[in-house]
Amino acid sequence: MNRKYDLVIFGSTGFTGEIVCSYINSHADAKNLNWAIAGRDREKLQSVSIDLSSRGKKIDTLVVDSFDKDAIDSMCKKTSVVLTTVGPYCIYGEYLVDSCVKHGTHYLDLTGEPQFVNRVKDKLSKDALNSGSIVLNCCGFESIPADIGSYLAVRMLGDKNIQIENYLLTRGKISGGTWASFLNSISIGSQSSERGNKSKRKHKKSKRIFFNKRFQKWALIFPVVDRDIVRKSGIFFDYGSDFNFKQFILFKSFFSMLMLILGIATISVFSKIGFIRNWLRSYIPSGSGPSEREREKHWFRSIFVARSMKSKVEIEISGGDPGYGETAKLISESALCIIKDRDKLVNNRGVLTPMECMGDLLIERLKKNGIKIIIS
Incomplete structure (x- = not known):
């Protein structure tokens, strides 16, 4: 070229x-x-x-x-x-x-x-x-850590059809561009690309909210695009027809988790109204974001708990400012x-x-x- x-x-x-x-x-x-x-x-x-x-x-x-x-x-x-x-x-x-x-x-x-x-x-x-x-x-942070963690978990276990739970711990802030993308995405609704990726085996239904004893934190299922990217990789690398990936975000308290749920629910309703969506967009203007000093204090940990019928492996991917x-x-x-x-x-x-x-x-x-x- x-x-x-x-x-x-x-x-x-x-x-x-x-x-x-x-x-x-x-x-x-x-x-x-x-x-x-x-x-x-x-x-x-x-x-x-x-x-x-x-x-x-x-x-x-x-x-x-x-x-x-x-x-x-x-x-x-x-x-x-x-x-x-x-x-x-x-x-x-x-x-x-x-x-x-x-x-x-x-x-x-x-x-x-x-x-x-x-x-x-x-x-x-x-x-x-x-x-x-x-x-x-x-x-970016969506979806390379999830893609890498799942790829490594399958390889380490040396088996197909494994079950992966991915837990996210982060500290960070968003920019105006990320905020605008978020508002646009929830205002038009999400489309999961699970189409055609149905597992032959019925897995135990996931809890959407639960207290995780392993991490001593509240877990909330996180339905973002990471799952779709992981599943597409799984088709190419043949993770198996019953491979299962679930992603959760962890919170210190039930109250902080509840505030996030209520906030997203409220925004998802009002962002469908044009003039309110424009007002929300101006709340974090395009081109703005956390300062370099703030970003230096930001971090992420993405923990994968992967299980096959025979064994288990944990993988942690971590770094600085995720956003x-x-x-x-x-x-x-x-x-x-x-x-x-x-x-x-x-x-x-x-x-x-x-x-x-x-x-x-x-x-x-x-x-x-x-x-x-x-x-x-």
């Missing part, structure tokens, strides 16, 4: 985009990388470029609006890989991923929107195989893996999950760059 750029980061002037740019700019693998930044605001792009270029070579800028199809096509023709942080992806991402597939350009995003993931899989799977494009959704610092690391290392290790990828074309595409290559990259993985 002979292109002007190895990588273009789209959304570079946004809160998450700037963190991604900073991570790439300081990475050893980016020394000989030809990369550029893209977004809709020329002045902001120039400012980010000057800041990045002061630490090394000049970083080119591309003025591209999500709804300008000609500009998007031009960008996709110039680069081997597009990394986009521009969400909500159901609103701003559809033509971009279409264009990447059309031009044989590799695509990575940070979506957590099941609707968008389903749309990409249903519409573009065949076209991506034909064009040679790699399409990776959910390359921004580590999310920037996860998607950046994924992009660098595609650029630098293309010939070693598990799969090098199609609509894929992170593990379907990169497998152990990504795991080793993340371990070398501060993500801790403990198996017991």
